[in-house]
Amino acid sequence: MSNSRVQAGVSRRGFLGGAVSGLAIAGVASGFAPAFAAPKDAFIDGLIAKMSVEEKAGQLSLYSDPVRTEAATFNPSVASVPKTQMLADIAAGKITGLFNGMGVALGRELQKAAVETSPHGIPLIFAADIIHGMKTVFPIPMAEAASFDPELSRRTNRVAALEATACGLHWTFSPAVDVVRDQRWGRTAEAAGEDTWLACQFAAARVKGFQGDDLKAETSLLACLKHFAAYGAVEGGMDYNTVEITEQTLRQTHLPSFQAGITAGALSVMSSFNDIGGVPSTGNRRLLTDILRGEMGFKGFVVSDFTSEEELILHGFAADGRDAAKKAILAGCDMSMQSGIYMKYLPDLVRSGEVPMSVLDEAVRRVLRVKQAIGLFDNPYRSLDAKREQTQLRLPESLALAREAARRACVLLKNDGDVLPLKKTGQKIALIGPLADDLNQLNGYWVVFPDTRKDITVAMAMRGIVGDGNLNVVRGADIDAPIPGGIDAAVAAAKAADVVVLCIGEGQEMSGEAQSRTEITVPAAQQALAEAVAATGKPVVVVLSHGRALALEGAVRNAQAILCTWFLGSEAGNGIADLLFGDHSPSGRLPCSFPQKSGQEPFYYNHRATGRPQLSETDINYRTRYRDASFEPLYPFGHGLTYGRIVYGPTQLSADSLPWAGQVTVSVTIANSGTRPVHEVAQLYIRDRVASVTQPIRSLKGVRHLDLAAGESKTVTFALTRADLAFVGLSMNWQAEPGEFDIWIAPSSSAGTSARLKLLKA
Incomplete structure (x- = not known):
């Protein structure tokens, strides 16, 4: 339990000023551990020293692929760079990579132009939106999360990486690790649902699936965590909208899944379209630099979402393209996607002193280090193998996995x-x-x-x-x-x-x-x-x-x-x-x-208690409910039936109290009284009954999968420690407080018989 929980000790100044704090809770990391901390590299620094300002800006400029144009259209129409100009810019070393094109033969030609013609031979990186499969298509990410099995997601994303790299790709704009609380938002399809714990498990699994065990391997696909941050909290569930949340909610609900992905090894992060408290994410230094790098230890690079750095203008945050480029790069957005404003404005911004050369160099260093980490300098033609392109798509075993998923x-x-x-x-x-x-x-x-x-x-x-x-x-x-x-x-x-x-x-x-x-x-x-x-x-x-x-x-x-x-x-x-x-x-x-009705949204199971909850079906006056519907779901988080007859016994604890540095075992006996074998998904939930910050009525803390034959019973167990009872307190640190907790092992977030546990003082 505590080993799989991905949390962090972060101070209030982390969001407001970029400070780092530790956390003295066993089982929770004291601060955010970096996933990729490359030392200063003489080769990379030597390259940077020889590059012109224009070439540096080019390494921060990513464009859609006008040469290999097999992709479906998903993004809005913007002025694209003509093919002839693109090829000239590649030869001049003014482009870092291309996205949403595929094909090995043309990919090799493009890479050859970059490596053999450009001044410093810096290879291109080829990217695409490989969200839930390449040629073998798997369930959408929300559907895959319904398996409640991150290992399944690791396996499907490994196949997606195999096929994508066979088609000449190095990098995917996935996974989306947003926690989603409003089903009106269309991008719920890309996420893992409304629960932070589950989102953390799938974030880590998807990164590991895409990237594999060796970043330099031919079949490794660089992952990109998105959308940083709190995009799943847009007001009204409306895409691109603003976000108004407390710092505590940001830290407890929306940041942990990003930390899980970083800890799993993700080396790229995409900034989100939304603002938080009036500051657009792509121009938010506190978010991209103080929190992401200063607190969470991220050592890769940040890429804008499609033209989101240019969109600082329409947000009313930047006066024009030049101002937008300046604010985005100073905030910590390393790479510009599609708009071209970094290539257009950064050289003059640096020469005028408005953007320090050190800022430009550090952004370039991050990008080049990642290119180095995935093996492009060692082998610029990695993942550009014509034989693999002909032999590794829609394999029988891949289709069998798609059917299982x-x-x-x-x-x-x-x-x-x-x-x-x-x-x-x-x-x-x-x-x-x-x-x-x-x-x-x-x-x-x-x-x-x-x-x-x-x-x-x-x-x-x-x-x-x-x-x-x-x-x-x-x-x-x-x-x-x-x-x-x-x-x-x-x-x-x-x-x-x-x-x-x-x-x-x-x-x-x-x-x-x-x-x-x-x-x-x-x-x-x-x-x-x-x-x-x-x-x-x-x-x-x-x-x-x-x-x-x-x-x-x-x-x-x-x-x-x-x-x-x-x-x-x-x-x-x-x-x-x-x-x-x-x-x-x-x-x-x-x-x-x-x-029950659309008007209940935003709706999620792990909401906080109010002072007037509805305690029974008849207790309806002056209670937290709508006039025409109760404050309950039609079907709750975690719900799902089998073809068996599943009966859960009462939740059992190995002890009624949990020592400050100890653990207790939580168990339940589950029986299948039906006539068919089933696969059951047992879920562990907690509730902190009294806390200095009101807590959710239930929070998922673990999952166990078990197969039950007809007539069979099994006992499942979880180990629970103080770390599993922690929350972000008023100081913005993760903390646990002594007191009483309700504990359930249940088939859903609204079922089961609870047991009472007391966390003792140190």
């Missing part, structure tokens, strides 16, 4: 009357909905190099199991609009079937960057389809596709079974069919709470 990401929200699993024979199935058989709706957002030709839809997988004679596939409606005669055809199919499988939800373009929604519901056309099908009286299994938690309504909410499937990637259909027909039992758990 797909089924482990699915969360069974509801299964009344055991309508699931379906029968493989003797049952007529109506497969209805716009997401049942659409190859273009499997991957979700941020697949830059899509190749869906061999992907598997639900309809394709189900036909392979039950045959065409027992399966009737009807679209019924489009994602956002009705189809003439569509509902009539769907109703007819439902009436002729024994059971309906209704594949509905968000289209993949409805979540992701710039896709915030005020109503996080199933689109109206599909809701009408669901109502009509449900009116036939046939049992309905809803298979939801989505990039966020949804507020379910009407016939969707009331369906006999609901399987939450997110966007699952290349093997989506096979993974879902594995569960629908009972070849595997569902095991996923919600990494984000499903609200």
